[in-house]
Amino acid sequence: MRGMLLILAIGVAAALPAQAQDAAAGARIAKRWCSACHLVGAQETANDAVPSFYAIAQMPSTTSKSLALFLSRNHRPMPDFALTRTETADVSAYILSLRATQ
């Protein structure tokens, strides 16, 4: 139950305004912590086992909540980053900012 509340809180935090700023901070986190494995730039796609952030952003199932949940789990082969809630919200905002709008 507390876990659900935490996930909800993360979702709400990710949905708050100042999205552009959050996404900019998230882009820095992505380049620093995620780009060793993922392609993190807009429009970048790859074909191997690691989905690009652009590809993740296009998946209908990807939401700020699903990202928060995914990143809160220890997910091998991804290392356990122990991102803060703010960092999680920022990197989620960044990934979602890559979603093609039409």
Ligand code: HEC
């Ligand atoms: C050591 C390599 C590695 C690093 C570093 C890494 N990832 Fe991953 N990530 C993977 C692999 C491999 C997968 C796909 C395999 C899987 O889903 O089990 C994945 C999957 C994901 C997914 C799920 C995509 C889906 O199918 O829903 C998300 C979201 C994600 N990574 C975000 C991140 C973020 C954010 C960071 C940086 C904080 C990061 N990753 C850093 C290797 C990595």
